[in-house]
Amino acid sequence: MTIRNDTAVAFFTQLLGAKGVVAEAEDQERYVCDWAGGRLGMPLAVVRPGTTEEVAEVVRYCHEQRIRMVPQGGHTGLVQGALPDDHIAEVVISLERMTRIRRLDPLNFTMAVDGGCILEEVKRAAEENDCFFPLSLGAQGSCQIGGNIATNAGGVNVLRYGMMRELVLGLEVVLPNGEIWSSMRALHKDNRGYSLQQLLIGSEGTLGIVTGAVLKLTPRPQQSQTALLAVPSVEAAVRLYALARRVGSDLLSAFELIPRQCLELAFEAAPQLSDPLDEVYPNYVLLELAASGPVDLSVMLECLLEAGMEEEVVLDGVLASSIAQADQLWLIREGMVEGQLLRGEHLRTDISVPISAIAECVEQAAAAVTTLSPNSLLIAYGHIGDGNLHINVLPAAETPGEALPALFEQLEGAIFTVVDGFDGSISAEHGIGRSKQAAYLARLSSTEQRLLTSIKEVFDPDELMGAGRILPLAERQLLSNIH
């Protein structure tokens, strides 16, 4: 522990009190190791400010002392953005003590919250006021709103309600120099000047720390219909989606592609699950319709099934006749993610292409993967309505562990090349952080790189916040700031 570290910790302790600082290495464990088990280095300290003003004071101190900082939410990101660095010790600024629901206005359909609020708590508070906050993620029990905003989170309801970007009306942000910037107004429309708010959303903690937000709510759905439909092919799933969009008006809230292998993976992870259909089919679609008003959703669903059968894009299906049965169907969606983890290390991707190109993209990706690694298992599942698939690869059991990193790199490169062919994205919802940086930069035009770097310089000329995430460190920074 260097002198600088001691001085900083003493300052933070005086400012925030004992509960506001985690100084000892053994207590820092949960701040240095993310959801996916990744870890890099140890922090200089972990601070846990309780108010926006405290966050600002911490940041001002770090800014003056040229100490690097990394904001941390629920630590459920998948691109290593919130992990403390392994070269230069950073101060982890955790928002976990800032969990206040500031104001909920059901007539305005808005809710002002602290950045550290857990997503599930936000959803619950909305529901208690007969409203609904639509962001819906596997990690919602631990991810925080500030992190959701910093990473522009997605999830299963995007096709109806949009990404996090579209659910934020106001923001409060502590900038890298400790100034507080705020647009905390509960306005559904505000068209004044350049949207700093939109620039900050999705900046992954590199331009500022989200300490508060005004969220957009909708009426709470009073009813929903969930169905698991068997479809003959990925292409049929895409055609079924177009039908579902039309028949479902704007009431379609989820439309997930689930290949057969994913069902099997879910059964492995959750043995209490059983096959919802009598026969085995190559692909399934899990869909949901929801409404807050008097609509007969079952008529809508029957209409869709009928049209789907007629167009031969639906082979079979089960409609949940109760909430319990619907939950059971959604357990498949969750279980298949767990099932992949149980199979051990695997390649995860998060790509998007135009919806109309999904089937061909999956086909080409499967061919590329088979060529490189004939015995591995490719699974392609996800959000058809967003053109967003997770094309993952589970390596053959016989592949030696030490060969995996190189194999994954090769496979990822091959999948990304396929995605490039459709003008797709190598990161549809997970962001860039560290793990997608190389692939991201390789696809960036020099014009865009210049603009992005200049914007980072406007907000954080000394590269003190989230340094090295999204954009690489500027050359000069690699030479200085070592302690």
Place this chain on the structure above:
Amino acid sequence: MTIRNDTAVAFFTQLLGAKGVVAEAEDQERYVCDWAGGRLGMPLAVVRPGTTEEVAEVVRYCHEQRIRMVPQGGHTGLVQGALPDDHIAEVVISLERMTRIRRLDPLNFTMAVDGGCILEEVKRAAEENDCFFPLSLGAQGSCQIGGNIATNAGGVNVLRYGMMRELVLGLEVVLPNGEIWSSMRALHKDNRGYSLQQLLIGSEGTLGIVTGAVLKLTPRPQQSQTALLAVPSVEAAVRLYALARRVGSDLLSAFELIPRQCLELAFEAAPQLSDPLDEVYPNYVLLELAASGPVDLSVMLECLLEAGMEEEVVLDGVLASSIAQADQLWLIREGMVEGQLLRGEHLRTDISVPISAIAECVEQAAAAVTTLSPNSLLIAYGHIGDGNLHINVLPAAETPGEALPALFEQLEGAIFTVVDGFDGSISAEHGIGRSKQAAYLARLSSTEQRLLTSIKEVFDPDELMGAGRILPLAERQLLSNIH
């Protein structure tokens, strides 16, 4: 005409051909006078490039020669942003020849278009493919998509579909130095790095020229229900809105407040209109439900009426029983704007507050206006669902014309002060341009001003594009660049 002008015109003519340049003052009329009749100065030239590459070449030339430019769409803006300057002659870059629909993909629900496409043409092309582009504005017969994006246009369907910002998936922009920046991908989700796209949307032609865009479509509604409901008060209209959001699920596509005086104004402008209800009421709501699928919208509307009567927020109403009758009701909404123009010069505002504060805001604004100008007529109408009202003032007939500018300034200031009291916005959808600049800057924090100015510098360090719009000219620019 200076030598520099001749040289520039010669260059443009060689580059674009005769049809690409409007050099003579008499032909420039429609480029120097906007929709609302505003005019400032004459341009150095008007150029009409036909392709993105031509736009880029024009801009590169202007950038090299340090000639100021102003992009121009359909010229229907309300804040004088596209008017050529009166101090320094600018080159008007009109997109009107770039009207190509590049690609429409109904399976992906996307459409790629040139920046100069007229909004109505875009809507028509979408409909021909059984899709729908939801942006809906009074000016849609002449406004252009590029301008809609540059100004982040709003309109009557925002409560359901969002502002223009939420309808754009990809952009193609010529930057102030002539470089082309593009995110022209037809992706519903793409979460890579800072969103330059969102920063450019709403930048009002000061950071670049929108030459192309990928737009998000929805299924084409197959049915709609329109109703004009009489409500006892503005507060009742707000409560009715909350009901309508719930009962209407997400199928409510418009909800407009229309005070009685606006009905009268509509009758003045369109004498063929007649009062749709037998009695006279103080306020009305014009609402629309629309769906692409099998939903019984009339049941929904009956449900809403019943609940509204029970809660005493609906007094009376007429449901359009045919498309012709619905169009007739919408004519009232359009006619009342024309009716205001017929009454002569008047104050227009475009404010927003939280929906729950609308009634009190209107009350306070009316009181403030009455105090200052007892005989003038205040009308407050607009988009309840967005908290966005146009609080306009028609001066008393006896007010002398030369007294109007000072009166309007005073009244506007008083209304804005009321809006400030509710943490509202002085520009909900019209943008800043020139006419809102003073009010905008007066409310800008020094932090925000510094960030915005720095961002402008990143894109346009010499202040050559849209100079003086949104942000004031930097001091140094006021002293140089005169020719």
